[in-house]
Amino acid sequence: MSTIAYVSQYFVSADQPGGVRHWQHTRALARAGHRVSVITSYVQHKERTIPERYAGRRVVHEVEDGLDVWRTYSTPGYGRDLRSRVASYGTFAWWSAIASARTPRPDVVVASSPSLPSAAAAAAMAAARGARFVLEVRDLWPDSAIAMGLVNDARTIAVARRLEAYCYRRADRIVALTEGIRDGMIELGVSPAKITLITNGVDLEIGADPVPAAAPVPDDAFVAMYVGAHGTYSSLETVLDAADRLRDLPRARVVLVGGGDRKPALVEEAAARGLDNVVFIDPVPKREVTAWLARADVCLLPYQDNPLFAGALPNKAFDYLGAARPIIAAAPAGELTRMVERAGCGVAVPPEDGAALAEAIRRLAVDPEGARRMGAAGRAYALEHYDRAALAARFVAVVESLA
Incomplete structure (x- = not known):
């Protein structure tokens, strides 16, 4: 048995909104017989508030699912602006380092980036305590922030580059979330032999055989659904444009489930345009996502027209595949578009093209049998290539190769 410290600012269980990758991987490590300490923030990424039970506390130790969980303070209420983001990342890096010092001496430290400052703090902790270091990269930061126009200050970029290089240099092994992330690190000079690709996957143990959620739409409605963050990356304005073009299809409804920075503006825009065929739903726990998808007839993955997103393969895609x-x-x-083509699980249209998106929804609405075949093909493909249990086992193998 090895002792493992797992550092991630965002750690979500099936009873909370958001992706559960870390929850699945740490539980897999614990099931394999390892002692796992999770160091995370109690300020969840979706809500961005301090839960009442943690008010006034900086480090809290709890036991959940056989894991030692250390929850720490980080500044709440951050938005898209650089100052509040850096404050959130920096405070978690500080308090995570303090919490890490209270955990048993680890054989392996695992850190997930973003956030980059906490990953660098974890790398330093691993060095100080004589542990091996595994870095998981879920986003090529700061490249993605620069591409999105969120960071343009030369000094901030220079600091981020130094943190990034330090993490790559210190890592004994690196786990990449997508092919694009892996290739991006190789272009930066990281040895391919150091990198293992472990994508997100289909969670078969969460929400099996769901009863469709009671969506506020007519019983015979054809539902195009999006489940996920209403934030910077997703072009949900394009979805509203498509809904506007579907007014002549009375059965069509667009259901948007989730929350985020852009949601208030999206709700306001839909109301201003009189889009009665659009319904907004508050964020739901991961465990309830399958029930909402069971009410969907087609699922949407809209992105901005930015080369950055050519390398996207988001967690929600696997939720959609698992729901058939x-x-x-x-x-x-x-x-993403290559995966859709290989799996035969849907159609790809140009980004930020409301007319093309509306036409794709319209085609599937008039061919429900074809839509069902695509969904079934996607689920079969995902079970063969993206079973979360198999992917978690690969992650455990990476950690054990060092322990």
């Missing part, structure tokens, strides 16, 4: 629902990927040609 066809996917309309409105994204730049790349990793």
Whole structure:
């Protein structure tokens, strides 16, 4: 048995909104017989508030699912602006380092980036305590922030580059979330032999055989659904444009489930345009996502027209595949569109093209049998290539190769 410290600012269980990758991987490590300490923030990424039970506390130790969980303070209420983001990342890096010092001496430290400052703090902790270091990279930061225009200050970029290089240099092994992330690190000079690709996957143990959620739409409605963050990356304005073009299809409804920075503006825009065929739903726990998808007839993956998203393969895509629902990927040609094509699980249309998205929804609405075939093909493909249990086992193998 090895002792493992797992550092991630965002750690979500099936009873909370958001992706559960870390929850699955740490539980897999514990099931394999390892002692796992999770160091995370109690300020969840979706809500961005301090739960009442943690008010006034900086480090809290709890036991959940056989894991020692250390929850720490980080500044709440952050938005898209650089100052509040850096404050959130920096405070978690500080308090995570303090919490890490209270955990048993680890054989292996695992850190997930973003956030980059906490990953660098974890790398330093591993060095100080004589542990091996595994870095998981879920986003090529700061490249993605620069591409999105979120960071343009030369000094901030220079600091981020130094942190990034330090993490790559210190890592004994690196886990990449997508092919694009892996290739991006190789272009930066990271040895390919150091990198293992472990994508997100289909969670078969969460929400099996769901009863469809009671969505506020007519019983005979054809539902195009999006489940996920209403934030910077997703072009949900394009979805509203498509809904506007579907007014002549009375059965069509667009259901948007989730929350995020852009949601208030999206709700306001839908109201201003009189889009009665659009319904907004508050964020739901991961465990309830399958029930909502069971009410969908087609699922949407809209992205901005930015080369950055050619390397996207988001967690929600696997939720859609697992639910056997066809996917309309409105994204730049790349990793996501290739997967949709290989799996035969839907259609790809150009990003930020409301007319093309509306036409794709319309085609599937008039061919429900074709839509069902696509959904079934996607689920079969995902079970063969993206079973979360198999992917978690690969992650455990990476950690054990060092322990």
